[in-house]
Amino acid sequence: MSRRTFVTVGAGQTAAVAARNLRRHGFDGRIVLIGDEPHPPYQRPPLSKEFLAGTENEEGLWILPPKWLQDNDVEIITDTTVVRVDAAARAVEFSGGAGLQADSVLFATGGAPRRLPVDGPRPDLVHYLRTLDDAARLAPVLTPGRRLAIIGAGFIGLEIAATAAAAGVEVTVLEAVPVPLARVVGPAMGEAVCRLHRDNGVDIRAGVQLAGVRTAADGVVIDIAGAAAPLEADAVVVGIGIIPNTAVAAASGLWVDDGIVVDALGRTAVPGVFAAGDAARRYSPRAGRHLRLEHFDNASRQGVAVANAMLGREAPSDDPLWFWSDQYGRNIQFVGTASGTPVIRGNRDEFDFTGFYLENDTVCGAFAIDRGEDVTAARELLGRGVDAAALLDEDTDLWDLVYADEDEQVRA
Helix, strand or coil: CCCCCEEEEEHHHHHHHHHHHHHCCCCCCCEECCCCCCCCCCCCCCHHHHHHCCCHHHHHHHHHHHHHHHCCCCECCCCEEEEECCCCCCCCCCCCCCEEECCCCEECCCCCCCCCEEECCCCEEEEECCHHHHHHHHHHCCCCEEEEEECCHHHHHHHHHHHHHCCCCCEEEEEEECCCCCHHHHHHHHHHHHHHHHCCCCEECCCCEEEEEEECEEEEEECCCCCCEEEEEEEEECCEEEEEECHHHHHCCCCCCCCCCEECCCCCCCCCEEEEEEEECEEEEEEEEEECCCCCHHHHHHHHHHHHHHHHCCCCCCCCCEEEEEECCCCEEECCCCCCEEEEEEEEECEEEEEEEEEEEEEEEEEECCCHHHHHHHHHCCCCCCCCHHHHHCCHHHHHHHHHHHHHHHHH
């Protein structure tokens, strides 16, 4: 009897976690990860921070060390483009005409940066940050005295801003919405993050509209609608979100709608074909709808869930959104949703606080700076009614609120 073969289209975080968990759960067949980059699976979060700052090297980013790959008989094919998966024949087809057979296929194709049209003779001055090669190209730009413009004040843009400012770069961030991050963490917490950046010398200009971006012989010129003069910089980073990589899925006949549509377990409508990570639009029983989430934690959790599904085990992951960011030596975390009005525990002026989002005293989410333990407790309080005064009281142990609620449920 031939060995069963599991193939991943994509070789990033989700694919690597799936491979680990397939072996962890006893799968002894062939596992092949196919990536279009020249590198084995690596962590993306450090790209905008430690790697860009020069405190982490390439080898420190590898998710699956060479010894683990050898010991666990997992194959990685790099620099290879998949053009289609013939679901009926279970054939994964490569751009060069070759391919391989697979019993099950996982689409873990991630996303690609949204791009801006930029005219001019120096396209090398325009940067995006999605891949290891992108980061390696941007790192030499971050030297003292250089002027860097960043278009987009999402977490990637702001992490790059923090890394660049710490390196002595003069940083200007341009954002279209009035308050950066407001859509994700609400306006009050978005303003707090902006203040952290401004206190560290970053010029954040929110609520601006671009009239055009062009390069010149020695720099970048950004025209801003209504501004008296353009913004000039030595280089620009564009960080305006990503687009899910769904072309191969569409060519394979899968249902695509702002991502590859899957059920709660990561299964597509085609038996034996799965999708997870940034490219997947998964059904969330918690939300009651399909969601596509772009973050390391989601990629990892869905990698675990889809590995179980590939083995016929139903172990869905539908945890609330949680993410973190490190900026200026401070740890920022968020969990849940930014619904309702945040109440503040701690000292917002000193960037040592947690904002709990409440709706009718029910905890919907939490945003914290340098209070990771608060966020851990907040995860357990999501959906529970609490006394807002107790949340605000620094003498109250948040875990007492967690366990008090559980004790009440037991007594009931």
